Amino acid sequence: MISLKDKDIISILDFTKEEILYILEISGRMEKEACPDILKGKILANLFFEPSTRTRLSFEAAMKRLGGQVIGFDELGTTSTVKGESLRDSVKIIEGYCDIIVLRHFLEGASRLTADSVGIPVVNAGDGASQHPTQTFVDLYAIKKAKSDIENLSVGFLGDLKYGRTAHSLAYALSHFNADMYFISPPSLRMPKDYIEELEIRNVSYQEVESISEVSDKLDILYCTRIQKERFAEPVEYEKVKGLYKLSKSVMDGLKVKDDLKILHPLPRVDEMDESLDETEYAMYFQQAHSGIPVREALLATVLGVIQ
Amino acid sequence: MKKLEVSAIKEGTVIDQIANKSTFKVANILNIQKIKQVVLIGFNLSSKKLGKKGIIKIGGKLLTQEEVNKIALIAPDAKVNIIKNSEVVKKFTVNIPDIIEEFMKCFNPNCVSNHQNILSKFHVINKNPIRIRCHYCERHMGADDIELV
Ligand SMILES: Nc1ncnc2c1ncn2[C@@H]1O[C@H](COP(=O)(O)OP(=O)(O)OP(=O)(O)O)[C@@H](O)[C@H]1O
Ligand SMILES: [Mg+2]
Ligand SMILES: [Zn+2]
Numbered sequence: 001m002i003s004l005k006d007k008d009i010i011s012i013l014d015f016t017k018e019e020i021l022y023i024l025e026i027s028g029r030m031e032k033e034a035c036p037d038i039l040k041g042k043i044l045a046n047l048f049f050e051p052s053t054r055t056r057l058s059f060e061a062a063m064k065r066l067g068g069q070v071i072g073f074d075e076l077g078t079t080s081t082v083k084g085e086s087l088r089d090s091v092k093i094i095e096g097y098c099d100i101i102v103l104r105h106f107l108e109g110a111s112r113l114t115a116d117s118v119g120i121p122v123v124n125a126g127d128g129a130s131q132h133p134t135q136t137f138v139d140l141y142a143i144k145k146a147k148s149d150i151e152n153l154s155v156g157f158l159g160d161l162k163y164g165r166t167a168h169s170l171a172y173a174l175s176h177f178n179a180d181m182y183f184i185s186p187p188s189l190r191m192p193k194d195y196i197e198e199l200e201i202r203n204v205s206y207q208e209v210e211s212i213s214e215v216s217d218k219l220d221i222l223y224c225t226r227i228q229k230e231r232f233a234e235p236v237e238y239e240k241v242k243g244l245y246k247l248s249k250s251v252m253d254g255l256k257v258k259d260d261l262k263i264l265h266p267l268p269r270v271d272e273m274d275e276s277l278d279e280t281e282y283a284m285y286f287q288q289a290h291s292g293i294p295v296r297e298a299l300l301a302t303v304l305g306v307i308q
Numbered sequence: 309m310k311k312l313e314v315s316a317i318k319e320g321t322v323i324d325q326i327a328n329k330s331t332f333k334v335a336n337i338l339n340i341q342k343i344k345q346v347v348l349i350g351f352n353l354s355s356k357k358l359g360k361k362g363i364i365k366i367g368g369k370l371l372t373q374e375e376v377n378k379i380a381l382i383a384p385d386a387k388v389n390i391i392k393n394s395e396v397v398k399k400f401t402v403n404i405p406d407i408i409e410e411f412m413k414c415f416n417p418n419c420v421s422n423h424q425n426i427l428s429k430f431h432v433i434n435k436n437p438i439r440i441r442c443h444y445c446e447r448h449m450g451a452d453d454i455e456l457v
Contacts (some may be wrong), residue, residue: 011446014448038387081347081434086424086425087420087424088424088426105420106418107420107423107424108416108418108419108420108444108445108446108447109419109420109421109442109443109444109445109446110420110444112420112443112444113421113424113426113444125418128445129418130445130447131446133390163434194446194447197433197448198433198448199432201434224360272377281323288382
């Protein structure tokens, strides 16, 4: 019997395969049924030390749809951090005001520190360049919806694999499901050694290539990430690679791909996916975005112990 | 008795087979500056196994396995000899612990452990070669990245 009551959601590394599957199952239930008062009387504190409107609103919406209430802040100006209070002290005090903390912070590992400091569950809503686990559950849920089974898939990761934290966590998560992974990126934006190392420890089969055409025919899922101009030291470098990693309807027409290939993207997109792609059978990213609420509802309800 | 390259002590601990370049780091981790008794440090000594090695001899203090494990990251091949009455009475090797706390700094400048007043903490993910993961930011470090606090 799986119970996630009081579990922190900090890093996808903390989740077993069974726990991941359980969360996906509850997410499916949340999408079908409305549960307007299972979190009645519960308070969520949204502590956003770094602003992020979309993520904050998605947690707020999920909490309110289940009957809970939300307090919080989204800029440092009004917090005592400005007065020099330590993060540990701040969260220990806030712990007394709420039942669950959702934290976004500019320092890597801030949510782990918070979880170690308080007794109530803590959800990492993104800390620095490291993890953003709730997005990973959204991605997994979208994959499960697209393919009905997430076991034994061939998954391509395209674009900026160096800084794209959602690609990192998704690769970790899929390592539980016997995925074949293809990392498609320019040499300067390859998957960092740390992540490759974790995958090797887990005996994942992976291949690194520079062009999607080398592996396109194998893929069941193509996970795109943003390629950001700011990541390149030289603007010419960016201009050189951006076209190579830009998907459009005509690019897809020119590639050998499986008919039931599905393309995912954590959104927002910049240049890497043309709008012409939206009308193709491959596009799944808007459905993926809409799963954000039921998946977050499932996470909140399970760690608050109202679903067992 | 064979001639010792670094001279003898009556009672204490000899740490032998220290990876040469880690000799002074080992001394730091074990906080040897604070010891009142004789401490002998050998550096650039010749060794069949390691090429060059370091030795640290600490008079009066008998190190425990737990204390010695702290140096596992930087001197995994070290051998520890407990000396009593000028004789080796016990030998042990270092064990790499699963969790390492306190004496190291995370090399990620944006890691929360470098900005808040907390102890660092690392999980050992591979023992040979040694790789550790920061408990907070989850970045990986190897022997060369290790910096002492
Ligand atoms: N009384 C002592 N004072 C200081 N150092 C000592 C003393 N006795 C032994 N040592 C040192 O302790 C280490 C181990 O001594 P031992 O006599 O067991 O040598 P060994 O046979 O080379 O051991 P190993 O096989 O562990 O290398 C050596 O570096 C030796 O120089
Ligand atoms: Mg010897
Ligand atoms: Zn760190």
